[in-house]
Amino acid sequence: MKKIIVIGGGVVGISAALALQADGHRVTVLEPDRIGQGASWASCGCIAIGEIVPLSQPGLLWKVPGLLMDPEAPLALRPASALRMLPWFLRFVANATDPKMRAIATDLAQLTFRATADFKSQMSEYGIKDMLVERPIIKLFEDDSDKASMGAAFNLARDLGCTIEDIPGAEAHDIDPAIAPDFQYASVLRDWSFVADSVRLVSDLHRAFLARGGEVVASDARGFERTDGLLQSVRLQNGDLLEAEEFVLAAGIGSKALAAEIGVKLPMEGLMGYWTGLPEPGVDLKHTVFYPSGGFGITPHENALAIAGTIEFASLSSKPNWRRADVLVERARRVLPRLNTENGERRAGRRPFMPDTRPVIGRPRSLGNVVIATGHGQLGLTLGATTGRVVADIIANRRTDTNLTPYGPDRF
Ligand SMILES: Cc1cc2nc3c(=O)[nH]c(=O)nc-3n(C[C@H](O)[C@H](O)[C@H](O)COP(=O)(O)OP(=O)(O)OC[C@H]3O[C@@H](n4cnc5c(N)ncnc54)[C@H](O)[C@@H]3O)c2cc1C
Incomplete structure (x- = not known):
């Protein structure tokens, strides 16, 4: 069991948090805003x-x-x-x-054809x-x-x-x-x-996450502390440092600035x-x-x-x-x-x-305990459950049938 921080509580972040929780990890979600008020808020819901x-x-x-x-x-x-x-x-x-x-x-x-099954099981x-x-x-x-x-x-x-x-x-x-x-x-x-409702989807998932012992911290991520190719902690709005063994960057468009902080340029x-x-x-x-x-x-x-x-x-x-x-x-x-x-x-x-319309789902080469999950464009709601599972597979080092190479964060 690992201590994991998921940054961002939109549909992608909360789906990742639930999948990690189901694997037995202790998960904290950082979300500064009201739940589900990111891009998911304006979604067509398809x-x-x-x-x-x-x-x-x-x-x-x-x-x-x-x-x-x-x-x-x-x-x-x-x-x-x-x-x-x-x-x-x-x-x-x-x-x-x-x-x-x-x-x-x-x-x-490759991703969307498994999405309905992943969504239904979620x-x-x-x-x-x-x-x-x-x-x-x-x-x-x-x-x-x-x-x-x-x-x-x-x-x-x-x-x-x-x-x-x-x-x-x-x-x-x-x-x-x-x-x-x-x-x-x-x-x-x-x-x-x-x-039935995109906002209820995200808030129901949050409720399930909390009911199973998950923690939500009402703060954004402001920066990171790192040593030897690993992140140690994330800096909160009030200056506190929150430590973890693994970090998931799932802050929608906010992931761009956070990724830059850890040396990953996401266009x-x-x-x-x-x-x-x-x-x-x-x-x-x-x-x-x-x-x-x-x-x-x-x-x-x-x-x-x-x-x-x-x-x-x-x-x-x-x-x-x-x-x-x-x-x-x-x-x-x-x-x-x-x-x-x-x-x-x-x-x-x-x-x-992303300019190539593919999402970013994977570990950056430079950091062994970070997974980035963002860039879903017009498919974030569709791919939330699938991305959550893929993130959990990456952290568990589980082999999957999905070829993750096209979604690598270092591909640009
Ligand atoms: C008009 C419209 C229609 C759409 N229709 C569809 C559709 O029919 N089907 C579909 O699949 N997709 C659709 N989408 C796309 C979909 O809404 C997005 O792809 C999806 O919501 C992205 O989810 P996300 O969790 O990555 O980002 P978001 O939902 O934006 O969530 C990111 C969260 O991270 C938080 N955050 C940001 N910065 C930080 C930080 N520094 N620290 C901590 N937290 C932070 C934000 O507060 C936010 O809650 C549509 C989008 C729009 C705008």
Whole structure:
């Protein structure tokens, strides 16, 4: 049994803490904020098994002027952030080739294809089976060119084993009558599912962790003490040093600065996304619906209908542009004509994103008692349970079928 500190109490950190606890370790989680208020707070809530094809696709470079021009577009680059984000963006664009896109999708598939099983066993272990809603998601397309824009991604995802069924748009309305009847095309993504509430997911997991003897310390990590290739302790907000034998860095976008402290350079940015929860939507939607040309999804959570998505390349110091959240709500009426948009609660979140879209899960070469688990981009909720297990396997030196080389922290 080891004393282990997990830094960060988002979905990834708490999943790692639970998996380590299940292995018999004594685990402390450091979390300065209210539980589950990191990126998970603004999530669409999808267990997005087929979301494996990166955004860095051939032709991306030609889209850059457009990204800069329209601050309300589904994919946008803040002009004020452009220079600061340039090094990250150049690496991102360097991945926009066919062979790299396939390699990234293959590496993400390796993780996401085991995610539902890992998630289900996590839910059943902690008594929250009602969290997973096992219904496919539906993507909606206006016309041929709208559908064609997803063609390459769908073909690659199918090739790698995803189940995507194309249907006429009117059938989407038959499956879920809340959806407008006049979309020309739709696709049903059978491997996906969604959670009843992303915030409850994280807080239920925390409760389970505490009930089994786990400790949560309300502080952020401010630095580290180290000797001979090992971390000794982490420095808290009040200056105290907390010692442990193993450390897990799972602080979402906050992991970038912490990793730099221990000499690991992670080229990570926090790609902004927006969420609005409608408490009285006035429609009875049963499935998660994605409207790719608007860049958002709509998920029927237990307490609100969540309209969430878009990607904004905005540097870490920039503030949310709430107009982007409002635009999503306005566009959602195209999908759900009877939608009541009153009294919405808005949130913004930063997806911890690596330029090669692969998460970081592994030990840095320079430190023998640290595991980094971050950079999950748009898949953090999907991969929380899986990452937790992988982190526990690494610390236990257990062999697994998952090849961890593509996710190594020293790969850049
Ligand atoms: C609009 C939107 C929609 C999304 N939809 C989906 C989806 O449908 N499916 C999906 O799988 N993913 C989705 N995501 C992505 C997903 O939300 C993230 O990948 C995931 O939440 C990342 O989890 P995390 O635990 O790594 O980070 P976070 O949830 O950000 O948690 C990190 C935690 O670390 C803490 N922390 C930070 N710095 C420190 C420090 N120095 N010391 C201690 N603690 C620290 C923070 O307070 C925070 O609580 C979406 C994201 C957005 C923004």
